[in-house]
Amino acid sequence: MGYDWAPTTGTYAVDTTSDRIGEVRRRDEGAVYLVPPGGGREWAVRPDHLRKPTGEERARALTWTRPVVSRARSTPHRGSPEPPVNLPMRAPSPEPVPVEGCEVCAHAVVWRRAYRTGKGTADGYTNHSAALDCSLEIRNHPHEPRVMGLPIDAPAVRP
Incomplete structure (x- = not known):
């Protein structure tokens, strides 16, 4: 010392x-x-x-x-600020188009409508997950073997 x-x-x-x-x-x-x-x-x-x-x-x-003082905070912004970007809450998903003349795609379209509305399903409730599976089946068609197994019978449409 x-x-x-x-x-x-x-x-x-x-x-x-x-x-x-x-x-x-x-x-x-x-x-x-x-x-x-x-x-x-x-x-x-x-x-x-x-x-x-x-x-x-x-x-x-x-x-x-000592904490580091940001220079951005200490100096004023010299340019004009950019406008905010407004994003949609949910991006719209394009509806897959069924292959014309394909029985599997036509069958998937009927089941997708039944799942979305609840009309034609066994319990009468909507099932959006199953409707999405039908859309994926349509989008991925034609393919062998099929990705998902749709019910063989057409849905019974309820009033």
């Missing part, structure tokens, strides 16, 4: 035994208690094993403990 420098609370000091820099938290019974920059476990050092940090060491410690 130099004669012209003594560690005070809140300043940085370098522990010469471990070459670690720390912030002086307190002095007690012949020991100085340091904490690493940015926080951590406190350790004790004898005052004669401390030295004043160099300008580079102090700058590094300040870098570890």
Whole structure:
């Protein structure tokens, strides 16, 4: 420890035994208690094993403990702001077109309508998941073997 420098609370000091820099938290019974920059476990050092940090060491410690101020926040925006992009809540999905003259596609169209409306299903309820499966069957047609098995009979249309 130099004669012209003594560690005070809140300043940085370098522990010469471990070459670690720390912030002086307190002095007690012949020991100085340091904490690493940015926080951590406190350790004790004898005052004669401390030295004043160099300008580079102090700058590094300040870098570890001070938040970075964004330049974008400090300087005003010089251009005109871009207008916001308005996206639809749900993107419209194009309805797949059945292959003309294909019995499987025609069958899938009838079942898709039945699942969406609930008319023609056994329980009378809508089933949008099954309707989507019918759309996928139509979109992926023609193919062998079929991706999904639709019921063989046409739905019984309810009034």
